[in-house]
Amino acid sequence: MPIFLDSGNAREIERFLKMGIVRGVTTNPSILLKDGVTGGMKIVKQRSVEIAKLIAPYPLSVEVTTNEPKAMLEQARELAGWAENIVVKIPIHGPNGELDNLELVHELEGKHNVRINVTAMMSAQQCFLAALAGATYVSLFGGRVNNMGYNAGQEIMKLRSVLDQFDLEAKIIVGSTREVLNIIEWLEAGAHFVTVIPNLLEGMLVHPYSKETVQQFLADAARAEKMGGQ
Numbered sequence: 001m002p003i004f005l006d007s008g009n010a011r012e013i014e015r016f017l018k019m020g021i022v023r024g025v026t027t028n029p030s031i032l033l034k035d036g037v038t039g040g041m042k043i044v045k046q047r048s049v050e051i052a053k054l055i056a057p058y059p060l061s062v063e064v065t066t067n068e069p070k071a072m073l074e075q076a077r078e079l080a081g082w083a084e085n086i087v088v089k090i091p092i093h094g095p096n097g098e099l100d101n102l103e104l105v106h107e108l109e110g111k112h113n114v115r116i117n118v119t120a121m122m123s124a125q126q127c128f129l130a131a132l133a134g135a136t137y138v139s140l141f142g143g144r145v146n147n148m149g150y151n152a153g154q155e156i157m158k159l160r161s162v163l164d165q166f167d168l169e170a171k172i173i174v175g176s177t178r179e180v181l182n183i184i185e186w187l188e189a190g191a192h193f194v195t196v197i198p199n200l201l202e203g204m205l206v207h208p209y210s211k212e213t214v215q216q217f218l219a220d221a222a223r224a225e226k227m228g229g230q
């Protein structure tokens, strides 16, 4: 099932989970901040454990909050220990292009049995390297790619094609949704998953003409009932 929810709000997640349309959740420090998760790692742990439990066995991505390699390795192992279905997000490189992160991804996946989602990627090339390093998920930020003037759909097509060509097991998550249309277009382009912000999922579901049609059916049902039997 191809839809993840990009949210740190447990009630919101539960609503879509109950509909049966969501098969995973992704967070990052900005999403958690927006959803009121403030006060440090103790609170991040509380919310993450709550969401992980709610959606189990589906995966919950939680991102590391440090850029220091040794601390990142330790933190990644700690986050993964919070629940069996937690996947650890590690950015493709540091804030100034530091190259330590893929080595950590390789080590965490290979030696420590930690599932990694490599994040903050803007091109098929970055995602391909993350897949070669052994990442379980590679996250392309589709909306940011489009906003830079490149075509996210084309990056997804190229990426899916090389992953399949070389039998790489990494799954493509496309995030950074900006428009309702992104979801179906990016899945059609070859994403394994699109992680969607909740209001776009609502926009995908509700159609004005469906509303009008349902209103008509309900009104006619009421009218028919008032008219009585023959």
Ligand code: E4P
Binding pocket: 006, 026, 027, 028, 030, 119, 139, 141, 143, 144, 174, 175, 176, 177, 195
């Ligand atoms: C998903 O995993 C990403 O963290 C998220 O979709 C990024 O979205 P943004 O570009 O709106 O920050």
